[in-house]
Amino acid sequence: xxxSPGxSPGxSAKTITRRSFLQGxxxxxxxxxxxxxxxxxxxxxxxxxxxxxxILKKEFWDLSYPGLPSALDxxxxxxxxxxxxxxxxxxxxxxxxxxxAQDPDLLVLTGDLISDRSDLDxxxxxLQPLKAKFGKYMVMGNNDYSHFSRALFNRYLELLQxxxxxxxxxxxxxxxxxxxxxxxxxxxxTAHDNTDLAYAKLVNTDSAGPSFRLVLSHxxxxxxxxxxxxxxxxxxxxxxxxQIRLPGLRPQITNTYLGDKGIYExxxxxxxxxxxxxxxxxxxxxxxxxxxxxxxxxxxxxxxQAEPVHVTRE
Numbered sequence: 001x002x003x004s005p006g007x008s009p010g011x012s013a014k015t016i017t018r019r020s021f022l023q024g025x026x027x028x029x030x031x032x033x034x035x036x037x038x039x040x041x042x043x044x045x046x047x048x049x050x051x052x053x054x055i056l057k058k059e060f061w062d063l064s065y066p067g068l069p070s071a072l073d074x075x076x077x078x079x080x081x082x083x084x085x086x087x088x089x090x091x092x093x094x095x096x097x098x099x100x101a102q103d104p105d106l107l108v109l110t111g112d113l114i115s116d117r118s119d120l121d122x123x124x125x126x127l128q129p130l131k132a133k134f135g136k137y138m139v140m141g142n143n144d145y146s147h148f149s150r151a152l153f154n155r156y157l158e159l160l161q162x163x164x165x166x167x168x169x170x171x172x173x174x175x176x177x178x179x180x181x182x183x184x185x186x187x188x189x190t191a192h193d194n195t196d197l198a199y200a201k202l203v204n205t206d207s208a209g210p211s212f213r214l215v216l217s218h219x220x221x222x223x224x225x226x227x228x229x230x231x232x233x234x235x236x237x238x239x240x241x242x243q244i245r246l247p248g249l250r251p252q253i254t255n256t257y258l259g260d261k262g263i264y265e266x267x268x269x270x271x272x273x274x275x276x277x278x279x280x281x282x283x284x285x286x287x288x289x290x291x292x293x294x295x296x297x298x299x300x301x302x303x304x305q306a307e308p309v310h311v312t313r314e
């Protein structure tokens with residue numbers, strides 16, 4: 001497990017964002033320069049990169065906590081991120097079948113549902129059929145803010161609520177029967193995050209013991225502020241796992257301070273916070289993935305002392 005050295009360092013002037021890298025890489029791939037030293041032709045790599053957008057892997061995690069509330073023992077959280085509906089290759093029917101088959105107790109989405117305002121017409125099609133016993137919760141990502149006026153953003157929130165989702169904008173909701181706080185820290189990439197406000201409702205009123213704190217935020221850049229309050233599980237996205245991974249090269253394109261340190265996907269414990277960085281489902285920049293498959297993450301909570309157990313399935 002990883003341990004962070006503390007606060008984020010300043011970014012280098014040479015840091016490249018994922019979007020700018022992918023936009024440049026689109027032209028590079030089109031010219032086939034990247035293939036000059038490989039055994040596959042241009043058509044083959046494009047076919048594979050496009051095919052990779054249609055593969056949806058399921059990452060199963062069993063997480064154990066000695067003090068887990070008994071009501072959460074065996075409960076399942078299904079985590080989606082970064083659908084980017086504008087270019088999404090995965091159909092709504094396929095997503096529905098894969099998500100609902102996991103029988104979620106809780107369903108969460110950590111931002112970047114849309115890439116363009118025209119995606120509003122697809123929101124109900126993709127999100128309404130998804131089921132969860134105890135609710136469906138979402139936080140905003142940078143793309144959820146980038147294309148809307150204030151009035152249109154309010155319409156977006158109303159649309160999400162109308163199809164059964166709860167947007168958490170620096171807010172928290174307590175599921176008393178589960179002894180669970182769901183805390184939504186708004187998008188740090190667009191400076192909408194306010195962790196103090198997100199945690200403001202958390203007061204210990206339970207005589208039977210503290211509640212489990214599940215924190216959602218689009219990016220790991222809110223980690224330092226979250227660590228001041230604490231969390232039992234922190235779920236994020238934003239990086240797409242790099243989206244394009246060329247052989248022998250480590251992505252330096254995630255535009256997060258943990259990404260600069262090579263931490264851009266998967267499960268880690270940093271500053272005593274168990275966090276998970278989801279590779280996401282859709283794409284941005286160019287509608288391709290290479291060596292980075294889309295994912296659904298499934299977390300089953302257990303009361304106990306065991307180490308995390310991880311299995312990948314298609």
